[in-house]
Amino acid sequence: MASQAIDLLWIGIWLLGCITSILIIVAIFTRSVKKWRAERRESRKKEYSTILIGYLTGNIRMDKIEQFIENHPDSIGLMFELSNELQNNLRGNDKQKIQKLLSLPVFINHYIRLIESRSDKKVLRGLIFFRELEWLARGHIQKIRPLLNHKERYIVHAAAIAIMASEDVKDRAYALRSLCRNKDVTRLAVYEVLYRFRKRDKEQWLDEGKHLTLLITDPDLPISHRTSIAIAMGGMGYYYHARYLLDLLRNTPLDDKNVPFIAGLIESLGMLHHPETILEIQRLLLSVNSVLILRASIHALAKIDGKEGIELLFHFLSQKYDLQIQVEAAIHIINIDILAYEWISETFIPDDANPEIIRQIKAEIGNENFLAGV
Amino acid sequence: MKTNQLTLDIGDREPAGLPDYGIKPVSIRDPLILMIEDNEILLELFNYKFKSLPYDFATSSNGWEGLKVAKTLSPDIILLDLVLPGLPGLSVLKSIREAPFEVQPKIIILSSKNREKDIEDGFELGADDYMTKPFMMKEVLIRVRRLLK
Numbered sequence: 001m002a003s004q005a006i007d008l009l010w011i012g013i014w015l016l017g018c019i020t021s022i023l024i025i026v027a028i029f030t031r032s033v034k035k036w037r038a039e040r041r042e043s044r045k046k047e048y049s050t051i052l053i054g055y056l057t058g059n060i061r062m063d064k065i066e067q068f069i070e071n072h073p074d075s076i077g078l079m080f081e082l083s084n085e086l087q088n089n090l091r092g093n094d095k096q097k098i099q100k101l102l103s104l105p106v107f108i109n110h111y112i113r114l115i116e117s118r119s120d121k122k123v124l125r126g127l128i129f130f131r132e133l134e135w136l137a138r139g140h141i142q143k144i145r146p147l148l149n150h151k152e153r154y155i156v157h158a159a160a161i162a163i164m165a166s167e168d169v170k171d172r173a174y175a176l177r178s179l180c181r182n183k184d185v186t187r188l189a190v191y192e193v194l195y196r197f198r199k200r201d202k203e204q205w206l207d208e209g210k211h212l213t214l215l216i217t218d219p220d221l222p223i224s225h226r227t228s229i230a231i232a233m234g235g236m237g238y239y240y241h242a243r244y245l246l247d248l249l250r251n252t253p254l255d256d257k258n259v260p261f262i263a264g265l266i267e268s269l270g271m272l273h274h275p276e277t278i279l280e281i282q283r284l285l286l287s288v289n290s291v292l293i294l295r296a297s298i299h300a301l302a303k304i305d306g307k308e309g310i311e312l313l314f315h316f317l318s319q320k321y322d323l324q325i326q327v328e329a330a331i332h333i334i335n336i337d338i339l340a341y342e343w344i345s346e347t348f349i350p351d352d353a354n355p356e357i358i359r360q361i362k363a364e365i366g367n368e369n370f371l372a373g374v
Numbered sequence: 375m376k377t378n379q380l381t382l383d384i385g386d387r388e389p390a391g392l393p394d395y396g397i398k399p400v401s402i403r404d405p406l407i408l409m410i411e412d413n414e415i416l417l418e419l420f421n422y423k424f425k426s427l428p429y430d431f432a433t434s435s436n437g438w439e440g441l442k443v444a445k446t447l448s449p450d451i452i453l454l455d456l457v458l459p460g461l462p463g464l465s466v467l468k469s470i471r472e473a474p475f476e477v478q479p480k481i482i483i484l485s486s487k488n489r490e491k492d493i494e495d496g497f498e499l500g501a502d503d504y505m506t507k508p509f510m511m512k513e514v515l516i517r518v519r520r521l522l523k
Binding site: 089 | 426
């Protein structure tokens with residue numbers, strides 16, 4: 001019995017020794033591989049940085065750099081990262097040169113392969129490359145387009161962003177619509193795509209605006225996204241379409257589900273400085289008590305900055321409104337251009353205005369003559 | 375910290391003299407540009423550009439180290455990023471302006487921070503110029519040349 005126990009103990013010790021040795025060997029091997037990889041990455045980084053800078057300064061031709069990338073296909077990701085890091089810090093000719101570089105077939109084909117893979121992670125990595133391009137060929141757009149119907153919303157978002165590099169406004173509008181049809185997409189995601197929707201080429205702005213107005217009234221899109229598009233139209237300055245937004249404001253029925261949309265239209269028209277918005281706000285004030293619409297109206301009136309607008313801003317100092325509304329109106333009054341004060345030498349202050357808020361306005365403006373009539 | 379083709383390790387010591395660092399004495403050297411920036415590829419790009427021009431060029435990728443190098447080498451111009459590991463760029467700027475230089479270096483802030491407040495703070499603390507990223511390389515060179523006049 002005793003000798004059997006000792007044998008078992010020896011076998012146990014022997015096994016433990018073997019396992020420990022194997023673990024140590026695996027750990028050493030893993031560490032060496034990691035170190036080797038890190039060193040290789042570092043050396044490739046240095047090599048590529050030198051070539052990239054040589055290319056930027058005109059000492060290395062594009063075909064040389066293309067050859068280098070072709071010879072190191074395992075480092076394409078690293079080369080893209082470095083090129084992209086540099087292009088994000090530069091503008092003008094230097095940036096254009098990097099854009100040309102990123103449009104090389106060696107880069108494009110690599111990332112097209114990724115977006116065609118079955119792994120969502122790889123698809124996303126591929127799309128991240130395309131979002132950095134300022135221009136996309138039709139062939140590439142056709143490869144990306146099917147991803148707008150992907151089941152994962154973050155892939156739809158990334159695909160929509162990538163397609164914003166298309167010169168054709170129809171492609172961009174289609175991508176934006178596909179994104180907005182998804183109720184789960186956040187407003188922030190919609191704004192990000194909208195930000196890229198507009199091209200620098202002013203000749204496209206009219207067409208862009210037309211497509212956006214179609215989306216605003218598209219019944220298949222959730223009202224929250226339609227509201228975001230309406231607000232973005234004001235923020236991006238689609239002045240030619242202000243009249244359309246104004247008509248929409250006039251004709252949208254004032255029911256609960258439309259309140260955020262109406263507030264969005266008012267905000268947008270304010271950003272477009274459309275003076276007729278003041279009349280619409282006056283009309284709405286007769287029947288509306290929604291904080292959302294009141295706040296949007298205050299912001300719009302302050303932006304439109306005309307005499308009638310400023311007069312109407314004073315109306316919000318009435319104590320029939322929430323204190324929050326009174327304070328917001330006061331802040332905007334204080335921030336109005338000093339020239340506007342001449343217009344309001346006579347008082348527009350409502351009889352029931354909060355005296356403390358009026359005192360604050362006078363103190364902030366620091367002009368005793370201001371509001372002399374009070 | 376790197377200068378043209380040489381690496382410096384200043385550590386915590388208060389550096390004493392210049393000759394060890396390969397930069398010529400102030401009286402006979404080309405204008406010295408110090409760039410304090412943590413983006414490696416930008417440092418390399420500037421190093422390449424300035425090496426091809428009649429300037430000496432030194433770099434640092436950390437706020438604390440950059441401050442020490444500035445005090446040691448008395449550069450003519452400092453290109454300063456605001457978001458830096460170690461000491462933030464605005465603190466580097468403030469410390470340089472409070473330090474007893476024989477001739478205060480000209481400082482150009484080169485930063486991605488582009489809010490009105492950031493720019494205002496930069497000038498109030500004594501920056502001579504403020505450029506935002508993304509920038510045009512040629513413009514940086516023109517502004518450096520203008521400040522050296």
